Amino acid sequence: MGDLPTPKVIRLGLIGCGEIAQVAHIPTITFLSSKFRLTYLCDVDPNSLSFCASRVAGSIRPKTTQSASELCSSPDVDAVFVCSSDAVHTMHGVLALKNDKHVLIEKPLALCKRDIEELREAEKGSKGRVFVGYMRRYASAFLDVMKEVGGTEGIQYVKVRDIICPNSVFINQSGTFPQKFQGVSAQDAQELAEKEDSMVHQALTVDMGLPVTEERKKMLRLLGGLGSHDLSAMRELIGMPKGVLGARVTPQMWTVLFDYTTFAVTYESGFNSVPLFDASIEVFTENKVVTVKYDTPYVKGLPTTMVVRERVGETGFQERIVRTSYEDPYTKEMLEWYECIVNGKAVKTTIDDAVMELELFKMILTAAD
Numbered sequence: 001m002g003d004l005p006t007p008k009v010i011r012l013g014l015i016g017c018g019e020i021a022q023v024a025h026i027p028t029i030t031f032l033s034s035k036f037r038l039t040y041l042c043d044v045d046p047n048s049l050s051f052c053a054s055r056v057a058g059s060i061r062p063k064t065t066q067s068a069s070e071l072c073s074s075p076d077v078d079a080v081f082v083c084s085s086d087a088v089h090t091m092h093g094v095l096a097l098k099n100d101k102h103v104l105i106e107k108p109l110a111l112c113k114r115d116i117e118e119l120r121e122a123e124k125g126s127k128g129r130v131f132v133g134y135m136r137r138y139a140s141a142f143l144d145v146m147k148e149v150g151g152t153e154g155i156q157y158v159k160v161r162d163i164i165c166p167n168s169v170f171i172n173q174s175g176t177f178p179q180k181f182q183g184v185s186a187q188d189a190q191e192l193a194e195k196e197d198s199m200v201h202q203a204l205t206v207d208m209g210l211p212v213t214e215e216r217k218k219m220l221r222l223l224g225g226l227g228s229h230d231l232s233a234m235r236e237l238i239g240m241p242k243g244v245l246g247a248r249v250t251p252q253m254w255t256v257l258f259d260y261t262t263f264a265v266t267y268e269s270g271f272n273s274v275p276l277f278d279a280s281i282e283v284f285t286e287n288k289v290v291t292v293k294y295d296t297p298y299v300k301g302l303p304t305t306m307v308v309r310e311r312v313g314e315t316g317f318q319e320r321i322v323r324t325s326y327e328d329p330y331t332k333e334m335l336e337w338y339e340c341i342v343n344g345k346a347v348k349t350t351i352d353d354a355v356m357e358l359e360l361f362k363m364i365l366t367a368a369d
Contacts, residue, residue, distance in 0.1 A: 017049050
């Protein structure tokens with residue numbers, strides 16, 4: 001019998017050495033060393049860059065650079081992982097695609113249509129494909145709920161909830177000991193601020209027809225951050241809503257009532273100081289209530305579960321708590337991306353999928369105006 005073929009190891013270049021890279025992505029990539037190897041790191045802050053390089057396991061240290069162009073054009077990089085600031089996602093994604101690299105871009109992919117179209121055009125002329133990092137949609141429990149619900153027929157009501165305390169509470173207990181540095185030059189900080197302002201202007205004024213205010217700016221960023229997890233999963237589970245019946249939106253707490261014609265969806269989200277990660281999607285039908293429950297992704301291995309409460313006979317009731325996998329959503333996401341790169345599996349979280357998020361943001365902010 002001949003030797004078994006050696007699995008292909010994808011050489012990854014990672015752009016953006018901030019908190020999420022330190023707490024989630026670098027550890028996950030390290031655990032998946034049979035499928036991925038970090039060969040290049042990029043960040044504008046040389047201190048963050050050096051620190052993250054020291055955290056990468058293995059006998060061969062990754063190369064480092066402050067130039068995203070250098071990383072994306074390197075022959076030592078097969079695919080690019082973009083977890084830089086939102087305002088430069090498009091720039092970094094386009095660089096990867098122009099070099100025919102597959103690219104995973106952390107959510108939000110973009111916050112305005114201009115940036116979406118730029119990525120779309122770059123992807124058309126590239127051998128690489130864009131994979132958007134909506135990791136909650138790759139959780140085993142979420143996929144279990146998709147099967148259990150099986151579509152929108154018979155749904156009476158849905159509740160989407162995501163009320164959490166500051167992520168620092170969980171990060172400080174994660175065992176990853178991330179570090180924050182202040183090594184960004186004044187010029188880099190100014191350029192990023194200008195890109196942020198341009199992105200927000202395009203999103204609010206051009207795409208939505210709304211004036212830019214500080215509160216709208218904060219809400220756009222919050223919807224693109226915490227909100228995109230919930231709204232993206234909601235879209236996959238039950239599709240797009242017809243519209244918004246009402247919304248009360250503040251940067252501390254927000255509530256939206258979506259119209260799905262035959263049923264309504266309440267979306268409630270925001271922040272308080274209770275050290276709790278209260279995130280779920282709950283689907284109500286005549287004889288069954290199906291819930292996916294998420295815990296913080298910043299502490300690896302915490303359960304994501306499906307809970308089914310259902311009628312039994314005429315007077316009975318039972319509750320099932322189902323956890324079909326101990327693999328966390330970030331690991332499941334990376335394994336899915338690997339299948340897309342190596343085996344040509346179709347990407348689920350595409351550019352065309354992510355653009356629907358912008359429509360939801362517009363529905364919410366316009367209704368709240």
